[in-house]
Amino acid sequence: MNIDTIISALHAVREQKPLVVNITNYVVMNNTANALLAIGASPIMAHSREEMDEMMSFSGALVINIGTLDSVWIPRMFAAVEHANHHNKMVVLDPVGCGASALRTQTSRQIAEAANKLIIRGNASEIIALAGEQGSSKGVDAMDSSDAAVGAAQYLAKTYQCNVVVSGETDFIITADRKVKLNNGHAMMPLVTGMGCSLSALTGAFAAVGEETGLAATVVFGVAGEIAAEQSKGPGSLQLNLLDALYLLDDATLISRLKMTTC
Amino acid sequence: MNIDTIISALHAVREQKPLVVNITNYVVMNNTANALLAIGASPIMAHSREEMDEMMSFSGALVINIGTLDSVWIPRMFAAVEHANHHNKMVVLDPVGCGASALRTQTSRQIAEAANKLIIRGNASEIIALAGEQGSSKGVDAMDSSDAAVGAAQYLAKTYQCNVVVSGETDFIITADRKVKLNNGHAMMPLVTGMGCSLSALTGAFAAVGEETGLAATVVFGVAGEIAAEQSKGPGSLQLNLLDALYLLDDATLISRLKMTTC
Amino acid sequence: MNIDTIISALHAVREQKPLVVNITNYVVMNNTANALLAIGASPIMAHSREEMDEMMSFSGALVINIGTLDSVWIPRMFAAVEHANHHNKMVVLDPVGCGASALRTQTSRQIAEAANKLIIRGNASEIIALAGEQGSSKGVDAMDSSDAAVGAAQYLAKTYQCNVVVSGETDFIITADRKVKLNNGHAMMPLVTGMGCSLSALTGAFAAVGEETGLAATVVFGVAGEIAAEQSKGPGSLQLNLLDALYLLDDATLISRLKMTTC
Known part of the structure; x- marks a missing residue:
């Protein structure tokens, strides 16, 4: 994949305005809906089993984010994945805090197992924990470098026949046969809650x-x-400037700033 | 209703600081509470059946927004409407995504049926779907123009003995015997999630x-x-500038910018 | 406690990046997580009983905010307090709307009773209601001055063997043997939802x-x-500028602005 394909994909999002169903955590519902709107997509934040078949029938993808999971929401996540499978739609799994509790690790693995078409997007600690390796998860913020998670991501890609995004100071996109490394982003981003969650929504x-x-x-x-x-000047400004930047992003800026290495 | 009545109402909100109970969706709870505070009102975001009678006893209105409805929240909405009826308070219904699922359409109609005093505020697609006409609902964003929803709004006004606000590029206020058309607003507003929801809260x-x-x-x-x-410069800035603008709005600005036609 | 101790504590937060578990209300989850990140801490927004023992084992404190309490969330709050007790961690109780409904008053008292190590942070009306005095609670915004709540706060400090923060135009910090008065803050702050909740999270x-x-x-x-x-220029800007200000706050600014009186 090269820069032309990336730009074509951005144009396609802005022209087609795809509907994306999100079952996400309470903390970031607003941010992730706004990130989808800013890039040109149309967010649906819905979780009710009674309407999920309809929602998935006319939507383009399902994003499952386990950030505030509990025994009421977990069955809703599985029901939604089933409907996504039925309608042959992609599931994006964001395993927030995977490794910080047995519940999160187990639920993430079960969702990854259940989805027919899958992309996993997590930080290094989450990806390492999801693969069952020994990382250093503590809470929901990454404690490991992305480089340390590449092996785990490749294991997940193979195990679940999926693509994996490891995001952090360096991002890695791991597919069955390739590894792409990205060095964009900024050190202030982890100081705003839900940055990874917004990336999962855009995915x-x-x-x-x-x-x-x-x-x-x-x-x-x-x-x-x-x-x-x-x-x-700080994380408060960053939150809103990010939405503006997504909205204003043009091809020339994207090309001139891109720091991508294919391995 | 003329401009003087509008200005008097704004002054009344700022002086009386009315308490408004909101049962709204997870995505917009923060925005709508902030919109109420910015205009001078006092938001209460509460949904528990155990306290709703007390809450409605000293509050001025109830806003019901079905944006993230489910089988746990729907009974809470009906319980709240009963208490609003008991205390003779207005119910504002925001039928988010009405038409996008049978659950949303049915629940919206049942709430409209249950409320004694009612204002409905929706986008064109939602109003059309609520009235049972053939619109083009897809997701939660409007796919129809407001003009196309006027007939549906008039039908709803008659059926439920209520007032109806159709918001969009053009807004219509429909009462039993009048139709008012407004041409304020801006094309960037639909790129921020919860704009309609905030309007419902202000209503x-x-x-x-x-x-x-x-x-x-x-x-x-x-x-x-x-x-x-x-x-x-984008939807991120808009979200915060809107709260500032609500807070700073003065009579002269309101008068000079108003684009209202009574039909 | 003098200014040096305050500054040392701020440095400690920024260096140790403590994990803080929050069971808080839907309205402010985003703000409070961002306030914690901006000051240098690491927020965990989790409520599931299945993972609370693990979460409290490696976290530094538990914040319980009852703002959108209901029969599903109340048992989660008590379970979390038990785990905090078990791991000898501080519980910060934010009794949002205490006095506005019997459910809120009763639940706040039961949580205060259950926690072994406790700080209570509320506005004047909430503190007065929690202590069982006759205040003027109406909704969730303070109707009483902080001065009027000092006696109630001292009663709570003694009854629950805890420290109490009464926040408002004037703030009071009440411990077993001292009363500290603060006159920082700004009249625009109550026009942003969740300011008190963010202070509770930072606590x-x-x-x-x-x-x-x-x-x-x-x-x-x-x-x-x-x-x-x-x-x-308004409450929209304030919300983001606050996060930037928390992030940028330096010792010299803190010292030069501090308005503290120990009584």
Whole structure:
């Protein structure tokens, strides 16, 4: 995949305005809906089993984020994955805090197992924990470097026949046969809650228009985040500048800022 | 209703600081509470059946927004409507995504049926679907123009003995015997999640001080949104500039910007 | 406690990045997580009983905010308090709307009773209602002055063997043997939802590094809020400027702005 494919995917999102169903955590519902709107997609935040078949029938992808999981929401997640499978739609799994509790690790693995078409997007600690390796998860923030998670991501890609995005200071996009490394983004981004969750939502929007590796979403989000952070004196400003940057992002800026290495 | 009545209503909200109970969706709870505070009202976000009688006893209005409805929340909505009826308070219904699922359409109709005093505030697609006409609902964003929803709104006004606000590029306020058309607002507003939801919340605040048509809220929100969008380079800025604009809105600005036609 | 202790506590939060578990209300989950990140702490927003023992085992404090309580969430709050007790961690109780309904008053008292190590942070009306005095609670916004709540706060400090923060135009920090009065902050702060809730979250972060009176959090939040409000034309700007101000706050600014009186 090269820069032309990334730009085409961005144009496709803006033209097709794909509907993306999100079962996400309470903390980031607003941010992730706004990130989807800013990039040109149309968010649906819905979780009721009674309407999920209808919702998935006309939507382009399903994003499952376990950030505030509990015994009421977990069955809703599985029901939604079943409907996504039935309608042959991509599931993006964001295993928030995987490794920080047995419940999160187990639920993440079961969702990964259940989804027919899958992209996993997590930070290094989550990816390492999901693969069952010994990482250093503590809470929901990454404690490991992305480089340390590449092996785990490759294991997940093989085990679940999926693509994996490891995001952090360096991002990795791992597919069955390739590894792409990205160095966009900014050190201030982890100081805003839900940055990874917003990237997972955008991953769903790009998957809905056929870019199913997670790469275009990660590039767009990293470049927009970098621009936004340069304009921000702190994490409060960054949160809103990011939405503006996603909205304003043009091809020339994307091309000139992209720091991508294919291995 | 003329501009003087609108301005009086705005003054009344700022002086009386009405309490407005909101059962709204997870995505917009923060925005709508902040919109109420910015205009001078006092939001209560509460849903527990155990306390709803007390809450409605000292509050001025109830706002019900079905954006993230499910089988746990729907009974809470009906319980709240009963208490609003008991205390003779206005119910503002925001039928988010009405038409996108049978559950949403059915629940919206049942709430409209249950409320004694009612204002409905929706986008064109939601109003059309609520009235049972053939619209083009897809997801939660409007796919129809407001003009196309006027007939449906008039049908709803008659059926439920209520007032109806159709918001969009053009807004319509429909009462039993009048139709008011507003052309304030800005094309960037739909790119921020929860704009309609915030308008519904404000509609509750104005109803609580006796302006029960939905007009003053729609004017204030449209003018503030227009000012905010002109100051914003993207939807991130718009979200915060809107709260500032609601807070700073003065009579002269309101008068000079108002684009209202009574039909 | 003097200014040096406050500054040491701020440095400790930034260096130790304490994990703080929050069971808080839907409205402010995003703000409070961002406030914790901006000051240098690491928020965990989790409520599931299945994982609470693990979460409390490696976290530094528990914040319980009853803002959108219901029969599903109340048992989760009690379960979390038990695990905090078991792991000898501080519980910060934010009794949102205490006095506005019997459910809120009763639940607040039961949580205060259950916690072994406790700080209570509320506005004047909530503190008065929690102590069982006759205040003027109406909704969730304070109707009483902080001065009127000092006696109630002292009663609570004695009854529950805890420290109490009464926040408002004037803040009071009440411990078993002292009363500290703070005059930082700004009149625009109550126009942003969740300001008190963010202060409660920060109180948890400071408790996690050993500052268990609530004073350092209240000073930091008041000074940052004051700076942010001076830079803001309305409550929308204030919300983001506050996060920036928390992030940028330095020792010299804190010292020069502090308005503290020990009685």
